[in-house]
Structures are given as structure tokens and as C-alpha cells.
Amino acid sequence: MKIIFDSKDRSVLSFEKGEEFINALNAFAKERDASFTFSMIGGASSADIAFFDMNTKEYVTKTFLPGFSKNIEIITVTGNVAWCEGNSMVHAHGIFSNEEYQTFAGHIMKLNLSITAETVISWLPEKIEREFDSETCLKLLKGK
Numbered sequence: 266m267k268i269i270f271d272s273k274d275r276s277v278l279s280f281e282k283g284e285e286f287i288n289a290l291n292a293f294a295k296e297r298d299a300s301f302t303f304s305m306i307g308g309a310s311s312a313d314i315a316f317f318d319m320n321t322k323e324y325v326t327k328t329f330l331p332g333f334s335k336n337i338e339i340i341t342v343t344g345n346v347a348w349c350e351g352n353s354m355v356h357a358h359g360i361f362s363n364e365e366y367q368t369f370a371g372h373i374m375k376l377n378l379s380i381t382a383e384t385v386i387s388w389l390p391e392k393i394e395r396e397f398d399s400e401t402c403l404k405l406l407k408g409k
Contacts, residue, residue: 266293273388280307280382286342287355287375290384294346294353300389303357305342308380312337312361314371322402326374334364336379344373349395349404 266289270277280289290303310331315324331337344357360370376382395404 275388276386278382278384278386280378280384282378282380284378284382285375286378286382287357287373290346290355290357291353294355298392300346300348300391300393301386302345302389303343303384303386305339305359305382305384307339307378307382309337309339309361309376310335310379311375311377312359312373313375314359314361314369315374316371317401317403319401324372324374329361329363329369331379332364336364338362339376339382340368342373342376342382345393347393347395347406354395354404 266281266284267279268276269279278293280286312329313326314329315326318325329337338361340360340362342357342359344355346353346355348354357373358371359373360368362368394407396407398405
């Protein structure tokens with residue numbers, strides 16, 4: 266990961282080929298000890314995408330792999346980083362396409378980069394927290 270631009274309000278990062286985006290973003294959040302929102306574009310070699318099934322209260326995950334192009338186009342990824350029980354937690358959703366211009370989208374569980382991930386971060390003025398919600402069995406943003 267390279268820092269392209271850095272200020273108190275915004276940062277621009279460039280993640281590199283071979284990095285796993287969610288883990289790398291979590292590491293950056295821990296390093297800065299802060300919460301933020303982000304958006305990203307780039308390319309991936311594989312994507313584990315999920316949706317949350319309200320009946321089973323579990324994520325259903327599917328792995329997408331590229332075809333002949335060896336690249337999945339990352340159309341857009343958006344999300345936030347909050348904290349739960351002292352640990353940073355990336356919550357990201359994305360839209361992707363393949364070489365046949367088919368799109369797929371969902372909650373990102375894992376995203377291995379094939380080219381780059383150009384990421385814009387908007388820093389929040391304070392840490393935001395998540396807490397377990399017994400109705401959904403998810404860790405949701407905690408109110409004040």
C-alpha cells in the first residue's frame with residue numbers, strides 16, 4: 266500500500282497487486298486508530314461476495330474468479346471502518362464485472378487485488394463503534 270495524499274480530512278491510498286483489500290484496510294485502520302468511510306476502484310483476481318440471509322441469519326458467500334482476462338473489474342466499492350470490542354471492522358459492499366460485461370455485487374468478504382485498488386478515505390472526527398444486535402445477529406453501528 267502506498268499513501269498518495271494525506272490530510273486530516275482525506276487520504277488517497279493505492280493498494281498493490283497481490284494484496285487482500287479487507288485485511289490491508291483493517292491494518293491501515295489499526296495503524297491510524299481511527300474510523301473512516303471509503304470508496305475504491307481497481308481490479309481483482311478473485312472476489313468472495315456475500316449476501317445476508319435474514320432467515321438463517323448467516324452470510325451466503327460465492328467466490329468469483331476471472332476468465333480469460335485474468336481480471337475482475339472493480340466498478341465501485343464503498344464502506345466504512347468502525348470498531349467492535351477494540352478491533353477495527355471493515356464493512357464494504359461492491360459492484361464488479363467480468364470480461365463479458367456481466368455484473369455482480371454484494372457484501373465483500375475477501376478481495377484479492379490483480380492490479381490496484383485506488384482508495385479515497387474520508388476521516389471521521391471520532392471513532393464509531395459497532396455492537397451485537399440480537400435480532401439480526403449482526404454487529405451494527407452503535408448509537409450515542
